Amino acid sequence: MSGRKEMRAIRVANYGGPEVLKVDPKVPVPVPSDTQVLVEVKAAGVNPVDTYIRSGSFGTTGRPLPYTPGSDVAGIVSKVGAKVTKFKPGDKVYVIRNVSGGYAEFTVAEETNVGKLPTHLSFSQGAGIGVPCYSASRAYIKAKGNFKPGNTVLVHGASGAVGLACVQIGKAKGLTVIGTAGTKEGMDLVLKHGAAQAFNHKEQGYIDKVLEATNGTGPDIIIEMLANVNLDTDMKIINKGGIIVVVGSRGNVEIAPRLLMFKESIVTGFALWNAPPEEIVEMHQVISEGLTKGWLVPSVQKEYKLEEAPLAHEEIINNTGTTGNRILIM
Structure with missing residues (x-):
């Protein structure tokens, strides 16, 4: 369990190009609610949708600024809310959607959006599960x-x-x-x-x-x-x-x-x-089966340091051929 109060995180203060992705070393560590899990992030997935949101071209003008991008992460449970039953501090997990942003050293997510990371997958692979x-x-x-x-x-x-x-x-x-x-x-x-x-x-x-x-x-x-x-x-x-x-x-x-x-x-x-609840259940079942049986294995193309987030955003859109996931390493 972490006693840290501050963390490094990418913050976007204005919509724009990759250069608006800035590392802030003094972002408060988020506090989980009763139904949430605090995860120490080891790896965060970079997805094309992250670049659309960052540029302001994805119907995101109502999103409060500044914000931390990224929905998919993998890491270690640091703290759990009072009503969380499936996870405990020390568990290795992947997150498919979070509350506070994934390009950060810690993130919080609802328990329902957290899964146990199979032992045969790395944190980088785990960060490639979500989107x-x-x-x-x-x-x-x-x-x-x-x-x-x-x-x-x-x-x-x-x-x-x-x-x-x-x-x-x-x-x-x-x-x-x-x-x-x-x-x-x-x-x-x-x-x-x-x-x-x-x-x-x-x-x-x-x-x-x-x-x-x-x-x-x-x-x-x-x-x-x-x-x-x-x-x-x-x-x-x-x-x-x-x-x-x-x-x-x-x-x-x-x-x-x-x-x-x-x-x-x-x-x-x-x-x-937009997925309705019954489809979310079906998706969970398919992904869980694939991860457990070993036929679903995310492929990692390239890893980046947190401060290289602008480069990751540039390369995920402009490249000669994509071959897997692009991942930020904390």
Whole structure:
């Protein structure tokens, strides 16, 4: 149990570029309520959504400033509230959503958003569970109607943190998984995590290979990481009656609605925080099973020091090919 009163944490005083991420060495250590857990953070996940919030482009103008970014962490329980029953000081845990911010030496979270970190996972891997794995799990909940023996899922952008989780969960659910990546390293990682085939989405003609891999019918499910670039293509290649689940997009795109008519396909999307209680329970079950049985293993691409948070934000958006999670180490 920590007796510390102050901690180092990233504070954002104004919305803007990565340079607004500043280390403050004298932030008060948060105090847990009766239902909360105080966690000494060992590692914090950096997600693209963190950059959108930081820039002020994510409908966040109502968020009080300054704030500490980050939802996903892993660490050691330092203190528990009076009504907490599942955890005790000293437990190694991961957190999928916190109250005070994750880019910090300590954070508080509701007990319901804390899980025990399996011994075979590092703190860095534990910090890669939250947004990536739960987003992947919810993508499949959205596509549930297309789960049939022999069906194929294309993970369009499979080498990133969410994409790799989609590959692992898809394989565990019995689907044939095809993944794309932008580099040879990314393709190798996608195959290593269980995809039947991997293609380079920067190569001319890769879509022909996807169609060939699905006997010309196209995938039954497409999980799309960059809809502003790929949605029109997805609508052309999806199988009849298929579903496209949009996980990420960084701009607008023009589409031809007739493609929806010809294929009788569905395009849907989601925001993780909109998940109803019954879906949250289902996501918990899938993630817990995957972690326990060992088929869900977050992949860490790069680790950064806390003061390198601006670099992490820059590199998670601007890179030649993502291959896993980017993690801040305390």
